[in-house]
Amino acid sequence: MKVIRNRGSVDMEHTLSKPLFAHLATVEEGVPKDSPVWFLWEEEHIWIIGSTSADRFPHRLKQNPTCAIGIIDYEKVTGKVVHIGFRGKASVEPFDGERAERLLRRYLGPNQDKWDPRFKTFNEHTILVRVKPETLVVRDQSYNV
Numbered sequence: 001m002k003v004i005r006n007r008g009s010v011d012m013e014h015t016l017s018k019p020l021f022a023h024l025a026t027v028e029e030g031v032p033k034d035s036p037v038w039f040l041w042e043e044e045h046i047w048i049i050g051s052t053s054a055d056r057f058p059h060r061l062k063q064n065p066t067c068a069i070g071i072i073d074y075e076k077v078t079g080k081v082v083h084i085g086f087r088g089k090a091s092v093e094p095f096d097g098e099r100a101e102r103l104l105r106r107y108l109g110p111n112q113d114k115w116d117p118r119f120k121t122f123n124e125h126t127i128l129v130r131v132k133p134e135t136l137v138v139r140d141q142s143y144n145v
Contacts, residue, residue, distance in 0.1 A: 001044065001133050002136070003135075003138065004136065005138045008142065009140065012136075013041075015084060022069050023036055024037050024131075025067060026064070026067050026090075027064050033056070042099070044133070045130050045131060047129070048128065049128060051126055052127055065091060066088075067087075067089070070084075070085050071083070077145070078145065079144055082138075083139045084138050084139075085139075086137075087135040088133040089131070089132055091130050092129055095122060095127055100122070100126075100128065
C-alpha cells in the first residue's frame with residue numbers, strides 16, 4: 001500500500017478508531033455514486049456492512065471493484081480537519097457476525113439491548129464489503145480559529 005502523508009502529523013490509527021462516517025465512492029455505467037457508510041478499519045482493510053437487497057453499492061462493486069473512500073474528522077471549535085482517503089479494490093464477502101458486531105459497537109455502543117432493531121438481526125442478504133487500499137492519503141488540513 002502506498003501511503004501519501006503531508007501537511008502535519010496525523011495519528012491515522014487513532015482517527016480510524018473513531019466512529020466517523022466514511023463516503024464510499026463507486027462507479028456504475030460511468031457515473032460516480034457516493035454512499036455514506038459506517039466502517040471498521042481492521043487488518044489494514046476497510047470493512048463495511050451492506051445488504052444485497054437494500055443497498056446498491058454491493059452490486060456496483062461486483063461490477064467494478066475500483067472504489068475510493070473518504071473519511072473526515074472535523075471539529076469546528078478547534079479548526080481541526082483531518083482527511084484520510086483510500087483508493088483501491090473492494091470485494092463482497094460473506095457475512096461475519098463477529099466482525100459486524102465489532103463495527104456496530106463503535107457506532108451504537110456496547111449494549112445491544114439499546115440498539116435500533118434493524119441493527120440486531122441479519123439475514124441471507126447481509127454481507128460485508130472489504131476494501132483493500134492500494135493508495136492511502138493522510139492529510140492534516142487544520143486551520144487556526
